Amino acid sequence: MAADGAPALPEVVRELYARFGENLFTLQATVDQVPTLWLPANRLHEVLRYLKNEAPKPYKMLYDLTAMDERLRKHRHGLPAADFTVIYHLLSIDRDIATRGKGDVRLKVALQGESPSLPTITNVYLNANWYEREAWDMFGIVFEGHPGLRRILLPPTWTGHPLRKDYPARATEFDPFYLDSLKQDMEQEALRFVPEDWGMKRGTADHDFMYLNFGPNHPAAHGAFRVVLQLDGEEVVDCVPDIGYHHRGAEKMGERQSWHSYIPYTDRIDYLGGVMNNLPYVLALEKLAGIKVPERVQTIRVMMAEFFRITSHLLFYGTYAQDVGAMSPVFFMFVDRQKAYDVIEAVTGFRMHPAWFRIGGVAHDLPQGWDKKVREFLDWMPKRLDEYKKAAVENAIFKSRSRDVAAYDTACALEWGVTGPGLRATGCNYDLRKVRPYSGYENFDFEVPVFHKGDCYDRTLAREEEIRQSLRIIEQCLNNMPSGPYKADHPLTCPPPKERTLRDIETLITHFLDVSWGPVMPAGETSQLIEATKGINSYYLTSDASTMSYRTRIRTPSFAHLQQIPAAINGQMVPDLIAYIASIDFVMADVDR
Incomplete structure (x- = not known):
């Protein structure tokens, strides 16, 4: 308890107030008692870099990144005005162990308008890549500077952003589905892998790379999961995991x-x-x-x-x-x-x-x-x-x-x-x-x-x-x-x-x-x-x-674990990829949700 009888502020909140000033943040009370702070988008990078690299017990893990459509929410008393909110959940292993379970902090950024945007944080946390793609896919939030902002759970030809409140939630609210040969060909063409779109080269001055589709229908893929491999012989030079084939909303x-x-x-x-x-x-x-x-x-x-x-x-x-x-x-x-x-x-x-x-x-x-x-x-x-x-x-x-x-x-x-x-x-x-x-x-x-x-x-x-x-x-x-x-x-x-x-x-x-x-x-x-x-x-x-x-x-x-595949397997052999994928222990329903 504080001297005036009010509950003491969580440790991370005191640290952020001391470093950036109390006026930068709006503190939100939540039932789970995770320290939750709203802040402006233009200070987000500065605060995240402090928490990851400078805080006494740093928050090395971006545990989750998601968003919310706030436009129909009625009970928002005391919260900043927002049409959409982007939510960052950070986790400090050291702090969690030292404090017996108080190693979380949740940051929120309020966004306005039908086409909201804010800067990417992939230059702070590498694993923000897939989470930001998911937020773009589901909510239509643009992350400026993202290295490859494209759909991740839905097909590239999809129209709309399903987790917006104005998007239907039931199949009976949609027009009947049809798939004629022309549409099927268009959908298949949209899945074609173009290396240049991913910043990958087709070869060097001496030789060409081979590109191999591993999955989405392969017994060692452990589900409807595709990895596009850039190969130099049997060595994996680079790879692109491709998910979303199991997405059910x-x-x-x-x-x-x-x-x-x-x-x-x-x-x-x-x-x-x-x-x-x-x-x-x-x-x-x-x-x-x-x-x-x-x-x-x-x-x-x-x-x-x-x-x-x-x-x-x-x-x-x-x-x-x-x-x-x-x-x-x-x-x-x-x-x-x-x-x-x-x-x-x-x-x-x-x-x-x-x-x-x-x-x-x-x-x-x-x-x-x-x-x-x-x-x-x-x-x-x-x-x-x-x-x-x-x-x-x-x-x-x-x-x-x-x-x-x-x-x-x-x-x-x-x-x-x-x-x-x-x-x-x-x-x-x-x-x-x-x-x-x-x-x-x-x-x-x-x-x-x-x-x-x-x-x-x-x-x-x-x-x-x-x-x-x-x-x-x-x-x-x-x-x-x-x-x-x-x-x-x-x-x-x-x-x-x-x-x-x-x-x-x-x-x-x-x-x-x-x-x-x-x-x-x-x-x-x-x-x-x-x-x-x-x-x-x-x-x-x-x-x-x-x-x-x-x-x-x-x-x-599983969503987080599959994103790590290129970082762990690049430079090793194709058979090593098979062993690595098996050792992750994932199911695609856990990835795609």
Whole structure:
């Protein structure tokens, strides 16, 4: 508390006020308590350079960059006038570790008019490149000086910017789709890769380069993903990752679904993460609504999230081994993955996409006999991991295809926004479950696997050890499952417990309204970061006191990780690219959203 009784300003706010003066900024209060400051566009670069390079504990990572169409928003009391807002979310690993979870700062720039623009920040943070292209694609915001401002998620022939409020949100609001031969030829021609458009040369004085389309339909591309390779023989001179083939408009859907009915959509983002995707969404909403969930709910959520970490890592493990030449492990790992899904299905009723977490709790209580199923899996899996280690990780070919391939250090990882096992493989001991625990992770005893070479091999070892630590966490859930309700006793818990709707008319009416219209969340902004299967995943939600989200921002780890591909693989061989892509561990739904 300050001397006058007011809450003390966050450390980063005090530093910015001391360096630039208080009058430069407008401080915004948010539900998530992330320091949020508005500033003019002409001072943005100066402030960002200070935060990245001069601040006592610098913000080396541009965690996210997004935008919002403010034109229909009603609850904007005390905020600068804006038609559009560009939002920069910075993360300081050092500050986060030192302050136990206070390493964020959010900067906002207000823009006016139908064709807003501001300078690019790619000369400050390299990974702003894709984020600015996304903001241009979705909102039509021009970033002056950007090295290649073009569409990234939508086809180059697309008209309009879908996340603007005047753009339709439902298919029934569009004219019928047609694709005749002329339009198909035009669309195909628009996808032609022209090296000069990307600042690439077709050759040198001595020889020509070869350009090779890898994907978007290739088994080693791990989804509808294309990389255009500039090759000198088998050496990758440069490459251009091309995404967007899987784009489904999940953020736009958030504006048309009720808070509750949007939960199944979250399952389909990292579609290998299951309920792990529900978790940041419902945690963010629980902050917004002021819901405190029972300890039993927290423990159940942790247990099921760790089951999905195991299933996701097993798929990575098997497919990575396959991509470097080992054909057998993937079949054995799929067997074990199915055993984990048997437990998940017994608890939730579904396998890959349970959509089982709820605002304020889970869909139903643990079924009778759940503990026996979990114990059987815990007894089975460690022995299998030991076998995999002998068959795959300690295999000479596996090692030769993985060691010293696509290695990068911590500084490079932070520059490109890499999180999760890809960051911890560089020697950076950073896991949100330890640094800023959520859902009761502070009550569990587990280690964070850290390796140091930052190559494909270490990224594999990190995930292999994470499976063991997940088993350790699940065992603690099994042995220490709290008693109590499976939902919070709060009016915005959705839907209310079924047994209560059968006893009193008020709860029945609430149930009817919450399911048909959806709960009305208080106005405000909130976010939640979690340590998901592939890195840090988060939801940044804006409520305008309605039954639906005004703006749903999904920051996924895979989007950031694919942008780093050229920086990590240029100068290495085509087979190394295959190993590197497999070691990233991504799914295209997590990239394209």
